[in-house]
Every structure is written in C-alpha cells, then in structure tokens.
Amino acid sequence: xxxxxxxxxxxxxxxxxxxxxxxxxxxxxxxxxxxxxxxxxxxxxxxxxxxxxxxxxxxxxxxxxxxxxxxxxxxxxxxxxxxxxxxxxxxxxxxxxxxxxxxxxxxxxxxxxxxxxxxxxxxxxxxxxxxxxxxxxxxxxxxxxxxxxxxxxx
Numbered sequence: 001x002x003x004x005x006x007x008x009x010x011x012x013x014x015x016x017x018x019x020x021x022x023x024x025x026x027x028x029x030x031x032x033x034x035x036x037x038x039x040x041x042x043x044x045x046x047x048x049x050x051x052x053x054x055x056x057x058x059x060x061x062x063x064x065x066x067x068x069x070x071x072x073x074x075x076x077x078x079x080x081x082x083x084x085x086x087x088x089x090x091x092x093x094x095x096x097x098x099x100x101x102x103x104x105x106x107x108x109x110x111x112x113x114x115x116x117x118x119x120x121x122x123x124x125x126x127x128x129x130x131x132x133x134x135x136x137x138x139x140x141x142x143x144x145x146x147x148x149x150x151x152x153x154x
Contacts, residue, residue: 039052044074053103055071056068057070058102061080072124081099095137096129104138117130
C-alpha cells in the first residue's frame with residue numbers, strides 16, 4: 001500500500017482521500033481509525049468536553065456510570081458500556097471484564113501472571129487485569145490487528 005503526503009498551505013480544510021481497488025482488512029482498519037476521530041462528549045467537574053474515542057485508553061463502569069480514562073484525565077460519558085462498544089468496537093475497543101473495556105491500540109504490552117491471568121500494560125504505564133472469560137476474544141482481536149499490520153507491510 002502506497003501513502004502520499006502533500007502539504008497544501010492554501011487549503012481551507014484538511015482532508016484525506018483513500019483510494020483502493022477492493023475492500024480489504026487494511027482498508028477497514030484505516031476506515032475504523034478515522035472513525036475514532038468522531039467526537040463524543042465527556043463530563044468532568046460539571047463541564048462538558050469534546051473527546052475523540054481514539055484518545056481513550058480504557059473504559060470502566062463505576063456505580064452504574066461509564067468513565068473514560070485518557071492518558072491523564074478521566075471523563076464521565078452518557079453511554080452504557082454496551083452502547084459505547086456497539087458504536088466504537090470497530091475503532092479498537094474490546095471488553096476485558098464485565099464492567100471494563102480497553103482501546104486495544106493503547107495496549108503497550110501483555111504480561112502473564114503466575115495464575116494464568118493477563119495484565120495489560122497501557123501506553124501510559126497503567127496496568128489493567130484481563131478477566132479470564134474475555135481472554136479469547138481479546139487475543140483474537142490482538143492477532144487480527146497483527147495480521148492486518150503484516151498484510152499492510154507486504
């Protein structure tokens with residue numbers, strides 16, 4: 001896959017065109033990446049803030065409220081975990097527990113624990129525990145991303 005970058009200072013608005021012969025997993029990943037730039041509203045200290053789903057590291061439900069964790073900030077979202085995932089699962093969000101989901105693109109490393117649990121080390125250094133019952137779907141998603149990356153390198 002070729003990529004061209006053209007700087008045009010006279011443009012009124014930045015835009016990106018993606019040209020492809022046929023629908024492939026690489027094209028799907030690119031489409032989902034750009035979908036992650038759509039804004040959602042998050043609440044913090046009685047102020048509303050525009051958030052890009054791609055900037056969210058993980059989600060957690062606490063006291064029946066959904067919280068989005070960015071690198072250093074935490075925002076409350078007006079979504080249930082299920083509804084958020086149905087909207088943004090294609091952008092890399094995957095459930096890691098009954099009340100938690102992670103942005104798979106923000107996972108830096110996966111470590112195994114002595115009792116077969118997996119610890120997800122995020123890009124910001126935070127460590128999350130992957131519930132065993134979600135292990136297969138998480139690893140499948142991770143392998144899928146890896147396969148698409150190798151397909152793009154060819």
